[in-house]
Amino acid sequence: MLKFRVVFPDNYPSAMPEVYFETKVFHPLVEERFGHLQLRKDFGEWKHGKHWLIQVLLYLKKIFHLEKYYSLDGAADMALNRQALSLYRDNFEGFVDRCIECTEKSVRDQFREEAGSFRLYDKSVNRDKIQVKVESF
Numbered sequence: 001m002l003k004f005r006v007v008f009p010d011n012y013p014s015a016m017p018e019v020y021f022e023t024k025v026f027h028p029l030v031e032e033r034f035g036h037l038q039l040r041k042d043f044g045e046w047k048h049g050k051h052w053l054i055q056v057l058l059y060l061k062k063i064f065h066l067e068k069y070y071s072l073d074g075a076a077d078m079a080l081n082r083q084a085l086s087l088y089r090d091n092f093e094g095f096v097d098r099c100i101e102c103t104e105k106s107v108r109d110q111f112r113e114e115a116g117s118f119r120l121y122d123k124s125v126n127r128d129k130i131q132v133k134v135e136s137f
Contacts, residue, residue: 001023001106001107001110002021002023002025002106003021003022003023003106004019004020004021004022004023004035004037004060005019005020005022006018006019006053006056007019007020013048013049013051013052013053014046014048015046016039016043016046016051017039017053017056018036018037018039019036019037019039019056019060020034020035020036020037021035021037022035023035023102023105023106023109024102024105024106025102026081026084026095026098026099026101026102027063027064027069027070027081027084027099028069028070028072028078028079028080028081028082028084028085028088029041029063029069029072029078029079029080029081030080030081030084031080031081032080032081032083032084036080037060037063037080038078038079038080039056039059040078041069041072041075041078042055042059042062043055043056043059070088071088071089072085084098
């Protein structure tokens, strides 16, 4: 489970939102220290009326499923995590090991609550029922 937050600038939708992973992600497009996701790979200059939040969410999915978002062929300057890009290209096994470490930590910490966050999953809910619980900030 990956946790992330979307930060909307005051002039959204005219300006690009920012995405930060709350869980550790080892990926060339994710800055390692603060978890900032590079959106310019797909969006370039954000355009009101052309770019939407739903596209950002789909991008989040694509960066983990499509090889071009790891290799960054022809777009290495987009990498916010040079070590991840280098490992992906030169030591794929080492890259996979780092990804597994992050995934295992994410699984261990998935129900840890953080200040100022809300959760859409309540582990006390019977799995036969669907319930969405939003806690106040």
